[in-house]
Amino acid sequence: MLKITIVKEDPEVDLRLRMFGVTRDELLMVIEAAVSARADAVPHDPNNAGGLFSWIYGTRTLRDVFAAKGWLADTTKNVPSIRDPKTETKIIFQNTDSACDANHPKAVAGKGMASEEIVSLSTAYLFADMEERRQKKLNGTVWFLCIYANGDDVRAELSLPKGIKGGQFSGFIERIFVLKHGEWPVTPTKKNQDAEIQDLDISVTRK
Numbered sequence: 001m002l003k004i005t006i007v008k009e010d011p012e013v014d015l016r017l018r019m020f021g022v023t024r025d026e027l028l029m030v031i032e033a034a035v036s037a038r039a040d041a042v043p044h045d046p047n048n049a050g051g052l053f054s055w056i057y058g059t060r061t062l063r064d065v066f067a068a069k070g071w072l073a074d075t076t077k078n079v080p081s082i083r084d085p086k087t088e089t090k091i092i093f094q095n096t097d098s099a100c101d102a103n104h105p106k107a108v109a110g111k112g113m114a115s116e117e118i119v120s121l122s123t124a125y126l127f128a129d130m131e132e133r134r135q136k137k138l139n140g141t142v143w144f145l146c147i148y149a150n151g152d153d154v155r156a157e158l159s160l161p162k163g164i165k166g167g168q169f170s171g172f173i174e175r176i177f178v179l180k181h182g183e184w185p186v187t188p189t190k191k192n193q194d195a196e197i198q199d200l201d202i203s204v205t206r207k
Helices: 010-018 024-039 049-067 113-123 130-135 190-199
Strands: 005-007 072-074 081-083 090-095 142-150 153-161 172-179
Touching: 005 010, 010 024, 010 172, 024 049, 024 090, 024 142, 024 153, 024 172, 049 072, 049 081, 049 090, 049 142
Parallel strands: 005 172, 090 142
Antiparallel strands: 072 081, 081 090, 142 153, 153 172
């Protein structure tokens, strides 16, 4: 049975995130966009509006950040994600009921059969030669950027699930604590915000 790996100390977190080609500040852009969008929900919106806004803007910003690094938007089985064409690694935005604590994150809205199949296919080969796969950057795996937001308590982790059963994660192989309890509010550095704006290419085409 595989022992879960938890990466939570800042230097180690920064080092691990480099394997995705991303910095903690860049992931904070995604978190901030999702939390801000959630706050846009008003009492007359449907009950799930805050979570929906968070998911939409979180997914959009996740794609914006990683697209600047050569990743591609992916909608395999209608599950929105961002995909590295070199390693086939995917990252999916997910609102969860917890993050960065002793409890495993649970998807707030649950997960469907499509997500279950995608994760199952990506992790099936890991268990036979896990250490070798770790050295190869876990190519082809599916990660979730798990966001927990309850007022001023905002936490986030980038985690690799073992699988999905009954609409929920059935455990995790690795959890990277990006934003821990008590670290919010924080904002990305202005340098990284300006860099992101400069990286956006706007094209106009005629139909």
